[in-house]
Amino acid sequence: MASASTNDIEFRSVTKNYGVVTAVTDINLTVPKGAFLALLGPSGCGKTTCLRMIGGFEQPSEGTVLIDGREMNGVPAYRRPVNMVFQHYALFPHFNVEQNVAYGLKQMRPKITPHEIDRRVAEALEMVRLGGFAKRHIHEMSGGQQQRVALARAIVNRPSVLLLDEPLAALDKKLRSAMQIELQTLQRELGITFVLVTHDQEEALSMADIVCVMSAGRIRQFGSPQEVYDRPADLFVADFVGKTNRIAAAMEADGTTLRLADGSSIASGKRLASGEVIAALRPEAIHLTRKAAPLGASFKGTVTHRIFLGSSAEYAVSVPGLGDFLITADRRSMNESDLVEPGEEVFLCFDPAAIHVFPASNA
Template sequence: MTAAPVPDIEFRGVTKRYGAVTAVSGVDLSIPPAAFVALLGPSGCGKTTCLRMIGGFEQPSEGKVLIRGQDMAGTPPYRRPVNMVFQQYALFPHLDVEDNVSYGLRQQRPRLSAREISQRAGDALAMVQLAGYGRRKIHELSGGQQQRVALARALVNKPAVLLLDEPLAALDKKLRTNMQIELQNLQRELGITFVLVTHDQEEALSMSDFVCVMNRGGIVQIGTPSDIYHEPADLFVADFVGKTNLLSGNVAGRSGDLFEVKLADGSVISARGRKELASGEAVSISLRPEALRLSTPGQGGITGTVRNRIFLGSVAEYAIEVPAIGTLLATADQQFGQVDLFEPGEPVAIGFAPGAPLAFAGARDNGPKQRETKNVEIVS
């Protein structure tokens, strides 16, 4: 039997405190080699603290951080097989592009030859599509080009793990999308582990192989982007990741594997449950906008009135006011040349894709409780 590969990164019962504040609480995490992992969560959830503990900028108050099986306790950042791309890039304005990229190589002992340093810097710049930019000044570059310089500087030392601290936050939407694709391709070509910290759900879902959703210092769920989006572990994940409609209701019965849920307007819908639900129990229904089907009224079910229509090119979003329920968001694909079917003020009937509604116990509040998860392992 082939032995399981040693994880590139492993957290064993890691807790980090700052005085009376616990930033990270009892995290267990195992990341396999060559994975692209996103740490996703709201501000203050502990994701950046976890990244900094991997990089050696912070030490855990309890537990161990291991890189390729080696305990990193007391190991400074420059002695770890990792490099980091910061949100603000931290480039040296007085150095040109090549000198920025080669700075880390010049600090190595024993010293590398000037020829080898220049060659490796040039290779790193070519890797990020900046060949020929070596003698330009930093202020002469666009934001996207500066981001690539920071990336080349992090990769030139050939790290085992690359840490990305919201590196695309300062870029405009189109450039950010292009860089997301380039980072994906680069990670696959290099075959090293990338760990991305972000609060941008779209960025996490589009770039990573696995998403680690964090809240209140702990891990709530780990899975593929599809699992996280379509099979959220709890109400927090359903509400935080992507857009969703949250409807309140009570369990009215059961039909096979589905629960019948009575909504505030008296209508009843069938929903999957994340766990067993009792008759009469209060629940929250998560319903993704793309799962809603709009039609002309007259077939019964939920009806409402189109309040707004937002044209987004390939899709249109509708905000629909439903009496006793509130406003629901629906997304409809737009075929080329198609005339929009519904205008603001028009009545519509709302249906659902089979199995789309997902029921969670309890009503939504302003602070969903963290679901404790232990011994989390990503399986590649």
């Protein structure tokens, strides 16, 4: 029965307490075999606690953790089909690359033959593109190479699940981007389940095929990166995953018309009960123009700041009665000029369907 499970990881009503502090509360989730899951959230949200309960470094106070259909409560870390890559790699500095990768294999019981150890180490190093580095000392490796040694050491035991505890946090931006691609490629080649813990929403969206957004020990949304970004479940998710503009409004009695603070109104694509609401609008959903668009909705405002980002630019625009808006625009999106200058009057044009509406109590 256990081997027939289609899920690698399951949490069933899992709660974890540390004395009087509750780190996670009533977590329920299932992770299919071969998925790349990102546990995403701010510091203290419970994501690392969940990772440690999968790895066996912590046990749930209530509920059940299962891996491949088998209950893991009480099973120590070394008896689980799981390996972990830590943020600071935890490599042995006095071992060379080959010795670091082989260490776990030499601890296995029953013992593996030296020939089999050599074969599997060489195979793991080839997978992470370090085939010619077996005899290299750890201090002679770059940060990206050390990370790949840690990956090779983790996959050489052929775990069912690989846990990644913010493994890219110590890398510079360019190397981090390169390693994101390498991790995706490696996960697809291996076909095993990856679980990544990160507070970096860009990292989660770009690498994972399932994103679990957490806050205050609870799951706020669980879905594909596109679902989480395009259809946030609540205002916390809309704010935390990507950037968003908040607009205070009131939903009128018809349940579909938003009345804004400046007295204007916008049709909402989401029906809500009448009352105070927050409308959320992504910066890239707004088109910056010098003339009002004939279709859709628009606000008139003044550019206060511009941040040049190379292929795009971010603008802060002050709209009377509504406050400040952030707009992300392609540099060539303006027909009259490449860039809009601070102090210029502009129109913020958008499709009302791009607005997400949440109850003000959700803020």
